[in-house]
Amino acid sequence: MTDNSNLDELVKQHQDILDAHTREHVQWHFNPETGSPYWLEKAKSFDFDPLTDVNCFEDLNKFPLFEDDELRGGPVDRWIPKALQGKPTYVFETGGTTGIPKSRVVIDDFRIDYENFSDTLPDEYFPKGANWLMLGPSGPRRLRLAVEHMAQHRGGISFCVDLDPRWVVKLIKKGKIDEVKEYSNHVIDQAMTILSAGHDIKCMFTTPKLLEALAMRLMDEGSSIEEAGIKGIFCGGTEFTQQWYRFAREELLGENVFITPTYGNTLMGLACGKPFDPADNYKITYYAPQPRAAIRVVDFDDHTKVVGYGETGRVKLFTMTKELFIPGFLERDEGEREEPHVKYPWDGVSGVRPFHKIASSTTVGVY
Amino acid sequence: MLEIPVLRWGTPYESFDQQEVVHFETGEPLAKVHQANAGLVKMDMRKAQRARDLLREIPIPKLLEICKKAAELYMTAELPLGNGTQTPEEFCRIQSASTGMPEWMCASNMKKVSFVLEHMDEILDALTRGLPLDILTKGYGKEERGVMLSYQANSPVLGLVLPSNSPGVHTLWMPILPMQIGLVLKPGSSEPWTPYRMTEAFCQAGIPRECISVYPGPHDVGSTVTELCKRVMVFGGQQTIDKYKANPNVQAHGPGFSKILIGDDVVDQWEDYLDLIVDSIYLNGGRSCVNASGVWASRHTEEIADAIAKRLGPVGPTSMTDPEAPLAAFTMTGAAKAMNGQIEEGLKESGVTEVTEKYRDGDRLIEMERCDYLRPTIVHCDNPDATLANTEYMFPMASVVKCEQKDMLKKIGMTLVCSVFTEDQDWTQQLLDATQIDRLNIGPVKTNALNWLQPHEGNIVEFLFRARAFQNEPPAAH
Numbered sequence: 001m002t003d004n005s006n007l008d009e010l011v012k013q014h015q016d017i018l019d020a021h022t023r024e025h026v027q028w029h030f031n032p033e034t035g036s037p038y039w040l041e042k043a044k045s046f047d048f049d050p051l052t053d054v055n056c057f058e059d060l061n062k063f064p065l066f067e068d069d070e071l072r073g074g075p076v077d078r079w080i081p082k083a084l085q086g087k088p089t090y091v092f093e094t095g096g097t098t099g100i101p102k103s104r105v106v107i108d109d110f111r112i113d114y115e116n117f118s119d120t121l122p123d124e125y126f127p128k129g130a131n132w133l134m135l136g137p138s139g140p141r142r143l144r145l146a147v148e149h150m151a152q153h154r155g156g157i158s159f160c161v162d163l164d165p166r167w168v169v170k171l172i173k174k175g176k177i178d179e180v181k182e183y184s185n186h187v188i189d190q191a192m193t194i195l196s197a198g199h200d201i202k203c204m205f206t207t208p209k210l211l212e213a214l215a216m217r218l219m220d221e222g223s224s225i226e227e228a229g230i231k232g233i234f235c236g237g238t239e240f241t242q243q244w245y246r247f248a249r250e251e252l253l254g255e256n257v258f259i260t261p262t263y264g265n266t267l268m269g270l271a272c273g274k275p276f277d278p279a280d281n282y283k284i285t286y287y288a289p290q291p292r293a294a295i296r297v298v299d300f301d302d303h304t305k306v307v308g309y310g311e312t313g314r315v316k317l318f319t320m321t322k323e324l325f326i327p328g329f330l331e332r333d334e335g336e337r338e339e340p341h342v343k344y345p346w347d348g349v350s351g352v353r354p355f356h357k358i359a360s361s362t363t364v365g366v367y
Numbered sequence: 368m369l370e371i372p373v374l375r376w377g378t379p380y381e382s383f384d385q386q387e388v389v390h391f392e393t394g395e396p397l398a399k400v401h402q403a404n405a406g407l408v409k410m411d412m413r414k415a416q417r418a419r420d421l422l423r424e425i426p427i428p429k430l431l432e433i434c435k436k437a438a439e440l441y442m443t444a445e446l447p448l449g450n451g452t453q454t455p456e457e458f459c460r461i462q463s464a465s466t467g468m469p470e471w472m473c474a475s476n477m478k479k480v481s482f483v484l485e486h487m488d489e490i491l492d493a494l495t496r497g498l499p500l501d502i503l504t505k506g507y508g509k510e511e512r513g514v515m516l517s518y519q520a521n522s523p524v525l526g527l528v529l530p531s532n533s534p535g536v537h538t539l540w541m542p543i544l545p546m547q548i549g550l551v552l553k554p555g556s557s558e559p560w561t562p563y564r565m566t567e568a569f570c571q572a573g574i575p576r577e578c579i580s581v582y583p584g585p586h587d588v589g590s591t592v593t594e595l596c597k598r599v600m601v602f603g604g605q606q607t608i609d610k611y612k613a614n615p616n617v618q619a620h621g622p623g624f625s626k627i628l629i630g631d632d633v634v635d636q637w638e639d640y641l642d643l644i645v646d647s648i649y650l651n652g653g654r655s656c657v658n659a660s661g662v663w664a665s666r667h668t669e670e671i672a673d674a675i676a677k678r679l680g681p682v683g684p685t686s687m688t689d690p691e692a693p694l695a696a697f698t699m700t701g702a703a704k705a706m707n708g709q710i711e712e713g714l715k716e717s718g719v720t721e722v723t724e725k726y727r728d729g730d731r732l733i734e735m736e737r738c739d740y741l742r743p744t745i746v747h748c749d750n751p752d753a754t755l756a757n758t759e760y761m762f763p764m765a766s767v768v769k770c771e772q773k774d775m776l777k778k779i780g781m782t783l784v785c786s787v788f789t790e791d792q793d794w795t796q797q798l799l800d801a802t803q804i805d806r807l808n809i810g811p812v813k814t815n816a817l818n819w820l821q822p823h824e825g826n827i828v829e830f831l832f833r834a835r836a837f838q839n840e841p842p843a844a845h
Contacts, residue, residue, distance in 0.1 A: 175610050177594065212406045219413070243383040247406050282383065 010345035014290060018346070019056040021291035025320040026054045034083035038070075039325060041078075057294065060318060061304045063327035068267075071102035079105050084323060093140040094266040101140070104266045109323045110142045113269035114150040116289055117262070120272045120343075121154075125232030125258035129155040130202035133230075135191050135210050136237055138162045142266055143237065147205045159199060161190040163210065188213050192221075195228045204230050207237040208244055211259075215252040226257050236262035236270075242351070246282040261286075263352055267326055268293040268317050274341050274348065286352065287344030294318045297337035297349050300357075303330055306347075307337050314355055331355075369398035371449035371559060373583065374566065375411050376418065377576025386583070388557060390464045391698040391738050392687075397461055398449070400559050403582040405591040408551075411580055412524075412595040418549025418578040419523035425573075427500040430545040431488045436572035437565070438484035442477060446567040458564055463687045465557045466532050467696030467738060470688055472651060476534040480565070483541045483819055490542060493820035494828045503546055507837040517837030522616075524549035525831065526596030528589040528603075529562060531555030532698070532761070533654055536602060536620065537565065539823065544569060548831055550579045553592045555602075557698065559583055593617060598831055618830055622759040623656030623783030625814040628798075629664040629671075630789025631772045637667050638674070640788050640811065645678050647786065647814040649743065652695035653763030656824075657784050657806075657815040660759040662767045663751070663775055672722045672747040672767035679743035679763055680726025684733060694762065696738040703739035706760050707732040710744060713755035720747045722767075751778040776801050783824065784814040 029035045030043055030050040043050060048062050076091055084107055092110070093101040132151040138144030144160055151158035163183075171180045191214050195201060206214070211233065215225050225233075233253070240261045248259055263286040264270040271293075274285040288295040297313040299305040307313035315331040334355045338348035372379035384402035389395060422430070440446065445454045453461070459473040468476075483490065491500060498516065502508040507517040525543045529552060530536060543550055552562040562581050570576050582588050593599045601607055602620045611617040627644055629637060647659035662671060684694045697703035710731070714721055723731075723745045733740040743763035748756040751770040757780055758766070770778055776797060779785070786808040787798055795809055805824060808814070817823065 177590075181594065212409065216409055216413070241384065241404070243402070243404050244406065246383060247404055247410075251410055252406070 007340060007342055007345060010342065011340045014340075014345045015057070018291045018294065021320060022057045022060065023055055025322070025325060026050050028083070028322060029081065029325040032082075034081055036081045036325075037078040057318075060327045065303060066326050066329040068102055068329060071104060072100045073103075076103050076105050079324070080107075081322065090142070090145070091140075092142040092266050102266075104324065106142065106266075107323050109269065109321050110146045111149045111153075112321070113264075113289065113292070114146045115153050116292070117270045117272065118150050118153055121232065121234070121260070122258065126154065126203045126234075127231065130231075131156045131200050132158040133191060133194060133201045133204045133206075134158050134160045135187070135204065135206040135214065136161075136163060137165050139164060143205070151203070156203070157199075159194045159201060161187060161194065163187050184213055188217050192217060195230075200229070202229055202231045204233045206233065206235055208235060208240050208248070209238060211235055211248065212252060224254065225252065226254050230257060232258045232260075234260050234262055236264060239353070240284065241353075242282045242284055245284055249276075249282070267319055267324070267329065268295070269319070269321075271295065272344065274338075275343065283350050284352070285338045285341070285348045285350040287341065287346065287348045288317075290344075290346045292319070292321050294320075294346070295331075295349055296347060297335060298330075300334075303328070309337050309339050312336050312351075315349055315352065368396055369449050369451045370401070371398055371563060371583070372401045373403045373407065374563075374576075374579065374581040375407065376414060376580050377570065377578070380407070384584075386556065388465050388559065391467050391557075391696060392464075392735075394737055397464055398559070400556075400583045403584040403588050405584075405587045408580075408582055408584075408588055408591045409595065412551070415522075415524045415549060415551070415596070419520065419547060421575045422544065422547035422549065422578055423504050425547075425575075427491075427504060427545060427547065429573075430547070431491070433569070433573040434484045434487040434541070434545055437568040437574075438481040440571055441484070441565060441568040442481045444568070444571070446564055446571070448563055448567065453560075453564065458560055462534060462558065462560045465560075465698075466534065467687075467698040468532075468534065468652065468654070469685075469692030469695065471690045471692060472695065473534060475651075476537075479535055479538050480541065480561070483538045486819060487542060487545055490819050491545060491828075494542065494822060494826055503832065507839070515837060515839075517835050518832040519835055520548060521831055521833055522548070522597035524551050524596055524598075526551040526553070526592040526599040528553045528592055528599065528601040529555050529558065530602040531557035532695075533602070534558060534561050535651065535655055537561045538819075539600065539620070539827070541565075542827055543831070544574055544578065546828070546831060548598075551592055551596055552579065552581045553589045554581065554583050556583070618825055620656065620824060622660075623658075624661070624757060624759050624779075624781055625657050625659050625784035626661040626663060626779055626782050626786075627659050627814060628775055628779070628785060628787045628789075629662070630787065630791050630794060631665055632791050633788050634664050634667055637664065637671050641671075641674055641678075643786075643811055643813050644671070645675055648675065648745075648765045649679060649682075649693070649763045650813075650815055652693065652761075653743070654695050654761045655815060656759075657817065658763070659784075659786070659814045660765050661757065661779070662765055663770050663779065664767070665769065665771050668749075668767050668769040669747060672745050675765070675767065676722040676726050676745040679745060680723040681728070682743050682763070683729075684740040684742075694740055694742070696735075696740055697761075698738050703732055703741050704734065706762075707741060709758075710746075710755065710760070710764070713753070713758065714746070716753050716755070718749035719753045719755055721745070722747050751775075776803075779803065784808065786812050786814045 029039045087107045090106045091103050134147040148158040218224050261273040261284050269289050271286040271288045296306050296316045298316045315333045317329045317331050319326040333352050335349040335352040338350045340346050372381050382401040385399045387396045388398045445452050459470045462473045463470040525548050554562040566579050600618045604621050608619045608621040611619040682693050685692045731742050741762040746755050746766045748766050748768045751768050755766050756768045782804045784806045785804040
């Protein structure tokens with residue numbers, strides 16, 4: 001009873017924080033002195049004034065849906081808020097598709113996102129000062145820099161092994177499965193070399209498929225992830241299912257290695273998984289890093305309407321940082337709306353999977 | 368409702384991922400099938416050798432007895448299936464309900480499987496060309512004439528990525544266990560029934576459960592089985608065949624483009640062969656790779672086409688429980704419509720005529736709420752280069768092609784089964800030499816009349832075992 005009332009109170013507090021954060025960031029992005037050329041221009045087409053008519057998170061429904069195709073092509077500096085112009089800027093690409101990629105300019109957000117995420121990691125499994133292995137795509141993605149920054153933020157050094165998912169997609173499309181296998185072996189070879197080189201690596205970021213490949217290679221050589229010294233893994237980037245979570249914990253890693261799923265993208269930052277609870281039967285529930293980003297599970301036919309707890313809907317994303325404003329964007333995913341958790345006292349989403357209407361045409365990540 | 372687990376070397380595994388198998392006509396759920404993930408397969412394949420080791424502990428003659436017992440259990444017993452049980456009648460009913468095959472065809476396919484198991488001793492003797500079978504166990508040995516032989520298993524297990532719609536093909540993997548090779552089965556999403564029932568029959572008959580894995584699952588489970596098993600049979604369309612044609616580890620089974628060729632010496636008596644031709648096109652709903660999709664002759668082709676069309680044109684779908692139901696349903700949305708569209712396109716070419724139309728009341732394509740049917744279609748092509756002269760669809764459809772006898776072997780292309788009616792010795796020799804023909808029948812044999820003592824789409828023994836040199840004493844001086 002006390003727990004529930006505490007949770008209710010926390011939820012209310014965090015709703016207030018979200019509302020205040022919304023007001024602050026709308027003022028920032030639509031102020032002619034600080035806002036980005038893109039949003040200042042876009043505001044001219046609205047039938048409301050964001051500066052006066054948006055006073056809480058709910059008011060974001062007044063904005064039309066954000067179309068991510070807007071992110072394709074240049075000039076990318078139209079996205080940089082005037083107040084931040086001139087600062088060292090990165091551009092990161094999203095997805096593994098070909099054609100003109102979606103780009104996002106970033107100044108400090110990736111560092112802030114990963115510092116915040118770092119605060120959610122248990123030190124027992126991700127010891128401060130420990131070194132990291134970053135096994136996944138780098139190139140134009142933010143992952144390498146973000147993980148490296150997090151490792152440094154926690155006092156460690158990140159060793160990186162790259163994988164180019166676009167090359168893998170090309171090989172698969174050409175049916176060159178042997179070459180895919182050879183490339184995968186090449187990536188795992190490098191990870192094995194780093195793990196065997198005495199670098200005291202205890203933490204790792206990787207994707208489900210690469211973790212599977214690395215764990216099995218270690219087993220084939222009579223070792224294991226645990227024996228290689230890894231204590232904590234944060235894992236994401238491609239589909240991470242309930243079944244795979246169970247398989248990873250029960251068979252790949254053993255009970256002494258901690259794994260936490262994440263759900264994220266270049267637009268949102270990094271959502272956290274609800275802490276593992278045996279009672280959940282490996283159900284994976286994600287919570288966005290509110291108030292910098294929020295996710296809502298909305299009705300398939302009316303994106304302004306949030307579905308009931310436990311009900312299925314499409315994932316709608318909102319991002320509000322000083323660098324990026326996204327007032328509602330329909331992700332290519334669906335899932336079930338979940339109750340707030342004491343660690344993350346706001347709505348979560350579970351069972352995330354490709355939105356059923358576009359699932360057949362979606363290329364599932366390969367890395 | 369039936370709930371069917373994954374079987375990991377015989378151990379049931381309940382997955383968080385499940386898929387419902389539904390009745391193709393009503394959408395009623397028939398069973399919940401637990402789904403493997405690719406990682407499970409990868410993990411288990413590390414123990415594949417154990418399956419062969421266990422099987423090698425059982426002498427092959429004993430395994431042949433087990434096959435006979437399994438045949439009986441498969442045909443007659445009420446066998447466990449997941450959280451329930453299944454009688455043979457229930458098996459046929461549920462298989463029909465999920466695949467669209469009429470129940471009597473399901474029963475008939477059961478008999479084929481059972482026949483193969485019952486006669487496994489003769490089949491292995493024929494397929495190994497009389498090899499003393501302990502050579503497969505031991506790896507080497509002397510045959511009757513005193514010659515040393517050695518055979519090495521190419522893989523401890525055979526992987527199978529099975530189809531959803533053609534229960535008859537399961538006969539192809541029946542000889543694997545008695546050759547002491549383990550089984551890794553990835554059932555088709557609508558036809559988990561045969562792999563599970565057969566597994567239970569084998570195990571109750573005496574095969575150690577650790578020798579068989581059954582992994583229902585999404586596509587990446589199939590591709591993992593294909594990648595990790597060193598010998599694999601996959602079933603699919605022409606695209607699948609093309610994809611694996613350069614991969615010696617994979618035996619890909621797809622369309623057969625099976626044909627009947629009528630020689631100039633007998634074509635004037637074509638009516639004598641009409642029953643054989645019709646059966647070759649029509650039996651088993653025209654669904655098998657061994658059903659004829661072409662009838663080639665140099666003359667009388669219009670009359671031949673008309674006579675076949677007269678027999679098959681009126682045929683239409685009936686109930687799945689009809690003991691003579693002639694057609695299987697297409698349960699995949701849009702598949703029948705797409706095929707119908709391709710046929711219509713082909714009919715636009717000059718010299719190509721549909722002959723069945725005049726004997727059919729209504730359209731070729733029958734669209735229903737949850738399934739479709741295609742009614743038998745006979746096409747006449749006045750030249751062998753027409754698109755429809757060499758196509759194959761999964762219903763009774765054939766092209767009667769006008770072609771000079773001297774040009775037939777140049778034009779027929781890859782042909783799984785070729786039945787040739789002729790007594791022309793010169794042509795017979797050319798046919799025997801034609802490498803584009805796999806199974807050759809010279810004489811009045813239906814394309815779908817299989818002799819199980821003959822190899823089918825490649826010899827499974829040659830696929831699984833490598834003949835090699837072996838010496839355990841110095842050779843004679845020479």
